[in-house]
Amino acid sequence: MNSYIRICDIEKYYGNASHVTKAVDRLSFTVDRGEFVGVMGASGSGKTTLLNLLATIDRVSAGHIFYGDTDITALSEDALSEFRKNNLGFVFQEYNLLDTLTIEENISLALTLRGSGKKRAQEATAKLLKLLDIEEVRDKFPYQTSGGQKQRCACARALANDPKLLLADEPTGALDSLSSQTLLETFTTLNQNLGTTILMVTHDVFSASYCGRILFLRDGKIFHELLRGAKPRQLFLQEILDVLSFTGGKTE
């Protein structure tokens, strides 16, 4: 595996001269192609800030983020939009689906915005609907579907353009346990069968146990890293719990 995303010494400050909050503090790590990385940490540990920086929807105060050879910290706003369009996929806790569009149209839109023609958009949408098992709700509006279906639609939309990185922010936060499991199994399938690189921020131990590697954040710094390797998921889940018990069990 080779370094796919390199996060080099990044810092992020909020506030003004009298009161500065250091959300991310000289953070460095790499993500390899095809990895499924989880980020855990207590509330205020900087995990969502980190995700926003990687997602190009926020800018670093210092440091560099490389996607391959591209340093996204040096890109202009328009170039960042272009980069986002071609390289990243997002899955959020609140689904972020457009309520005026049907499930199918939410996925199609992501493709047409990238200039896919009618034929390609239709084929790709059909494939994703099947892959995410939401074909039966394709003509329904988001409010007519379950949370799990909405989240799978968001997931399909995120995958619409074969992103280099799928970013997920508490994707199971609004789901029941069964829907959460289905979604996480989908993530695993995407990661293992399609080689999708995933970075997921979560406070849920069960969700984290599906990852291949977990970064534990505290006060904007990585204080621990856990690799699953060939371990069964239950064992990995126990290891995560051990780390959390070491930190006092606070993830959120």
Added chain:
Amino acid sequence: MYLKLAFRNMKRSARDYLVYLLTMTLVSALMYTFNGLLFQNELRQYWNTEDMMEVMVCLATVFIMLVTAWLIAYMVRFMMEKRSTEFGIYLLLGMKKNAMTKLYLRENILLGAISLLSGMFFGIFLQQVLMAALFSMLGMTYHLHVAFHPGTISMTVFSFGGCYLLSLFRCRRKFKKMNIRDLMKASQKNEEIKEKYEQAKRLLLLLSVLFILLFWRFFGALQSNGDTALFLVGLVSTIFLFYIGLSASIVCYIRKKGSLIYRGENLFLLRQFASKVRTMQFTMGTLTALFTLAFMGSSFALMLGSWQTHLLKIKYPFDILLYSPDPADTFEREMQFLKEKVTSLEYYPYRIYTDGDNRVNAWMLTHLSNWGTMYQNPDGDPNMPDIENMLENYNTYYVCDTYMGLSDYNHLRGMLGYEKITLKEDEYALQIKSRLAQDVQDIADSLKLSGIPEAPGSPGAGNLHADSPLLVCGGIYADPFSQDGHNGCDYLIIVPDKVLGRMHPYYSELAVDIDGSAPPFLREELDSLRTAGTEAFRSAAPAPEDSMRQGSDTLIVFGAVNAVRDNLMASMAYMLASVTIPLFYISLVFLCVAVTVLSVQQLSDSANYGFRYDVLSKLGLKESEIHSLIFRQLTAYYLCPALLAILISGKMILFAGERFVMMTGVPVSSGSFFLKSIALFFGIYLVYFALTCVSFTRNVRRGHR
């Protein structure tokens, strides 16, 4: 405590619904300005017809009050829905419904009071502009001065307050019916999109388009009241059903996966548009109706305005022109009276002659375009029974043809500053209204006045004179010549003086050239001088106003037996102003009210759109692309009701414009009223559009951040 809360909430509403506040301020300013016309005294001393302006302004105020009340009711309901969660929380905290209703009413009344006061303040200045414009229209000088009339203030407070009372009336009942659950849920209502029977509904668009095509094709041919009523019902239905059909058609197109939706952001735009049109279909219909009325109002006002600009000046070319049905009238009394009133440069009494025939009348009735084929037999010949019936029973043309001698004609031309004309012995000239000149170009070929009968009373009366010269048309003159009953009706045949020997005087005229301007009310004084005549005069001759005919002008007619130019021009200008000003007033308020609803709808949704654009941004849309998307979305939304209104009102305005030009002879193209209306409309529209665009983008950006 509640008052403080009401004040704070009012401040927030004013900020959130700034467009609404500005429009209400504008409406209040306009109300103050136009109500001022009812109570100003400067013009009262010059016109007896002032009550017409009062009636028209009051009538306009009623319509404006209704539309403004609708806007307030709409906004009160709209704000209530948007703030339903907040009201639910008030109730949860233990506030009584009655107290909450009072709180909300207080907020709205405070908002209204601010609009009213600031509107009246601006109204003071606006009133000066209107008065200056009105005085200028009347050819008078207005000295700017700030005046407060208690009547204007109380009338404005009454009308504006009336609008609020009308609209807040139902508010209390609505609150009474709501419970906490409903209030908490109300804000989520809009998110649910229900699509049912879209295939069937889209037929409504087809039907609407079909009706509009039929409307364009057959509007001019509507004859009976039944036809008109049927078309009106169709029109109103079209206005409302169009939007249901439009939304359904877009949805069907998207469902059919048409190619257009796979281009850029089209899918997003079309869905947004269809969804918005569906949820607002009734409101959109109402806005279209308001735009249609605004278009028509301003176009009709422009028509009258153009008449005033182009024709009023030439309508009364003589300083004073008096008519008498008595062919022997010497106008002694009138001349004596005028000598006391004005400095006259010249008095010129003359006669209009007739040969007792109606050949020229018949020729006019069968050749002028405004009569069409009404007085023609199927073979194109004059339908004499109908023509004679018309001449006897309608107030249009004199029963017999009207002639004038060349010397009188040249003298009158001299008085007006026109060049004198010459005629050969076998020629006649035609003096005609300029709007009809185009229709009579072939008169030389088709009307030869060879059949002049012997003078009445002679042995051969009624027969052709043996040596009757063959008179052919030697020239057509269309200079302004007072041809609304004074110098003939529409036309006058000018013949060499000696031809008059075989005719008899028909009626008398006195033309007066005066130095300076005529005093106010001189016309009325001349009228009363005539009615104060001797018993013998009154019993021997018909009353002048009964015998004088008025010509074929039909839309704007002011038949004056005693035509005093300065008096008549001012009276006509005032009468026209009393129609054009209220028409503009109504159009402006209707337009502003409708466009405010459009703006408020969009701006209040901009928070929700903020989320949608945020998603699009995460999907990789650049800021410039988002701005362009907002612009396109707002443009489609703003243009849709305006374009439908243009389509519907267009036919009516073009038809009316065509008729207006034909009937009045205004030298402008019939489409110009429509185009000017559109230009005026979009001028105001653009201001609101720009304001909405800027605020919308700002709100979205704020939400995005």
